Amino acid sequence: MPPSPKSEGVCPACGAKTVSKCGTQKLWHWAHVSRQICDPWWENETPWHRAWKSHWPPEFREVVQFSPESQEKHIADVKTASELVIEFQNSAMNDEELSSREAFYGNMVWVVNGASFLKNVEICAKLPSPDHPGSHDMRLYQPRSGAIDFMYYLVSENEPNATMVLLHGSRDCESFVEKTYDGHHLFIWKHPREIWYRSTVPVFLDFGGSVLWQLKKFNVGQTRCLKSLSKASFIIENEGTVGA
Incomplete structure (x- = not known):
C-alpha cells in the first residue's frame, strides 16, 4: 500500500x-x-536511494524475498517483473555481506553511490569495444594520470609467455577505436573500493549527472575499464520510467 x-x-x-x-x-x-x-542488510535510506527507487512503481520497490532453504528473509530495493533485483548501495560493506547478498538474490545488479570517491576516479582514454572480434587479441596496460592515449600489445605477435613484447600505442588503432567505440574507457581509481572488483554481478557506479559507469574487464586480460550508460537507458531497460 x-x-x-x-x-x-x-x-x-x-x-x-x-x-x-x-x-x-x-x-x-x-x-x-x-x-x-x-533486515541485517538494511542501510539508512538517503535521498539518493529514494530518488532512484522513485523510477519504479510501488509494487517493484522494497520487495520481500524469502529463501525456504535458509529461512532468510530480506527486502530487495527493487525487483522487476522479470525478477531482476536492483540493489542501491550507499555505505561500505564487507566481503561476507557481498557474497551473501549476491548468492541470496542471484539475478541482480548493484548501483553504487560514487559521490564520496568521485575525486579519486579519473576517466581516461576511449577504448574499442572489447566485444568486437578485432579487440580479442589486444592486451592493455593501465594508463598514467592525464594520459589521453593507451598502450597495448597483440597476443598473436608474441611468443607464449614472452618476457618482452612488441608494444603499440593507441594512435596505431585510432580508426578502429572510433569505429567500434561503445562507451568503454580506461580509468584510474586511487584508493579503490576493491570489494566492487570482487563482485560476481554487474556493478554500476553513480557519480551524479545523467551517466552510469559499469565496472568491467577489457576482454580476457586483467585491465579493468568503465563503460558509460545513460541513467535513462538503464532505468528504461530495467522496466522503470523516467520523467517527461
Whole structure:
C-alpha cells in the first residue's frame, strides 16, 4: 500500500508497525516506528536511494524475498517483473555481506553511490569495444594520470609467455577505436573500493549527472575499464520510467 499522510502500516518483512513519512522535501515512504532493523542488510535510506527507487512503481520497490532453504528473509530495493533485483548501495560493506547478498538474490545488479570517491576516479582514454572480434587479441596496460592515449600489445605477435613484447600505442588503432567505440574507457581509481572488483554481478557506479559507469574487464586480460550508460537507458531497460 502506498504511504499517505498520517497513516500506519505493517512491515512485510518483520510485521512491525510502520508510519508514513509524507513531507514536502522527500519521496513519501514508510518507516519503522522503532529503531529496530528487521533486515541485517538494511542501510539508512538517503535521498539518493529514494530518488532512484522513485523510477519504479510501488509494487517493484522494497520487495520481500524469502529463501525456504535458509529461512532468510530480506527486502530487495527493487525487483522487476522479470525478477531482476536492483540493489542501491550507499555505505561500505564487507566481503561476507557481498557474497551473501549476491548468492541470496542471484539475478541482480548493484548501483553504487560514487559521490564520496568521485575525486579519486579519473576517466581516461576511449577504448574499442572489447566485444568486437578485432579487440580479442589486444592486451592493455593501465594508463598514467592525464594520459589521453593507451598502450597495448597483440597476443598473436608474441611468443607464449614472452618476457618482452612488441608494444603499440593507441594512435596505431585510432580508426578502429572510433569505429567500434561503445562507451568503454580506461580509468584510474586511487584508493579503490576493491570489494566492487570482487563482485560476481554487474556493478554500476553513480557519480551524479545523467551517466552510469559499469565496472568491467577489457576482454580476457586483467585491465579493468568503465563503460558509460545513460541513467535513462538503464532505468528504461530495467522496466522503470523516467520523467517527461
